[in-house]
Amino acid sequence: FWIVDKFWEYEKQRQFIKDAALWIKKGEVVAFPTETVYGLGANALEEAAVKKIFEAKGRPSDNPLIVHIADTSQLSELVEEVPQVAQQLIKHFWPGPLTIILKKKQSVAESVTAGLDTVAVRMPNHPVALELLRDAGVPVAAPSANLSGKPSPTSGEHVYHDLQGRIAAILDGGQTGVGLESTVLDCTKDVPVLYRPGGATITEIEAIVGPIKVDPSLISKEEIPMSPGMKYTHYSPNGSFVLVQDQKKLVRLLAEAKASGKRTGVLTTEENRDKYEADVVVSCGKRDDLRSVANHLYESLRKFDLEEAEIIFSETFPNEELGIAIMNRLEKAAGGQIL
Ligand code: TXA
Ligand code: MG
Numbered sequence: 090f091w092i093v094d095k096f097w098e099y100e101k102q103r104q105f106i107k108d109a110a111l112w113i114k115k116g117e118v119v120a121f122p123t124e125t126v127y128g129l130g131a132n133a134l135e136e137a138a139v140k141k142i143f144e145a146k147g148r149p150s151d152n153p154l155i156v157h158i159a160d161t162s163q164l165s166e167l168v169e170e171v172p173q174v175a176q177q178l179i180k181h182f183w184p185g186p187l188t189i190i191l192k193k194k195q196s197v198a199e200s201v202t203a204g205l206d207t208v209a210v211r212m213p214n215h216p217v218a219l220e221l222l223r224d225a226g227v228p229v230a231a232p233s234a235n236l237s238g239k240p241s242p243t244s245g246e247h248v249y250h251d252l253q254g255r256i257a258a259i260l261d262g263g264q265t266g267v268g269l270e271s272t273v274l275d276c277t278k279d280v281p282v283l284y285r286p287g288g289a290t291i292t293e294i295e296a297i298v299g300p301i302k303v304d305p306s307l308i309s310k311e312e313i314p315m316s317p318g319m320k321y322t323h324y325s326p327n328g329s330f331v332l333v334q335d336q337k338k339l340v341r342l343l344a345e346a347k348a349s350g351k352r353t354g355v356l357t358t359e360e361n362r363d364k365y366e367a368d369v370v371v372s373c374g375k376r377d378d379l380r381s382v383a384n385h386l387y388e389s390l391r392k393f394d395l396e397e398a399e400i401i402f403s404e405t406f407p408n409e410e411l412g413i414a415i416m417n418r419l420e421k422a423a424g425g426q427i428l
Pocket of ligand 2: 233
């Protein structure tokens with residue numbers, strides 16, 4: 090468990106990152122910080138190494154991974170071609186929280202793409218991640234470094250909590266910035282299709298390439314997601330998690346749960362935190378600054394487990410800009426139910 094946060098001297102940090110890169114070269118898995126969430130990385134060109142990621146996380150094998158690179162020149166060993174729209178997006182967003190799906194080359198390990206003929210690629214905007222990727226010298230397949238189904242980790246401690254004893258090393262770079270995963274966009278179609286809302290917003294993407302499409306499953310629960318990972322329940326605290334749109338209703342449901350003797354929780358915001366009487370009240374940020382909410386969302390969800398809340402009621406957020414990604418994660422945590 091190596092801490093590479095800024096208070097360590099530079100040479101020591103360099104050594105930790107080099108050691109982690111060595112593990113990756115040897116076919117082991119290593120957790121590392123990115124600007125979105127922590128990733129659990131292995132050599133994307135080595136089948137046996139990638140399999141270890143799925144084992145460590147308990148991840149279903151039909152859920153493909155994102156391949157991380159430090160330089161666009163690495164694209165040529167991963168994908169057949171980079172269409173013009175993808176090139177524009179790469180120029181504008183990389184390094185950054187946009188993952189692009191392209192037609193894959195044979196060299197990519199089979200389990201990275203879960204048998205699909207496409208591969209998801211991104212360049213993370215984090216100095217530790219970029220240095221690790223450069224030192225490793227290979228493309229690195231990495232899902233979020235949580236146990237499958239749990240909230241993604243936004244600190245080294247979260248990774249340690251979930252994966253200690255299951256992986257070779259953790260590079261601890263402190264708290265991540267964005268706090269939600271990257272946006273996943275399929276660029277193999279004529280018009281790009283959004284599979285997962287994330288750190289890069291639809292507005293930002295459309296400003297570069299014009300109108301995009303949205304996977305119908307993001308709008309209607311009846312549709313099957315194009316992206317395998319989006320069909321799983323995810324991010325859920327151990328207690329039952331209920332999204333409530335109306336504040337009065339939330340207060341009423343809370344009172345009922347309390348009366349029934351349950352240990353209650355509320356996920357709220359700075360503006361509203363004094364309005365609830367629950368056993369565990371967690372504010373995930375400021376309503377008028379959705380970036381702060383994204384930044385603290387997963388950490389907040391994890392708190393309910395630490396405090397052993399049995400039933401948790403959560404406020405909702407406007408379905409626009411970053412709120413789209415925030416609501417997508419909250420809906421997944423709630424198993425799709427909004428009251
Ligand atoms: O911010 C992030 O993207 C983080 C950091 C570590 O980079 N990674 C991450 O990975 O969130 P993961 O594995 O938790 O989510 C990857 C998502 C899944 O929903 C997966 O199904 C989808 O991307 N995906 C990957 N490859 C795909 C492909 N070829 N076609 C469709 N969906 C794909
Ligand atoms: Mg994940």
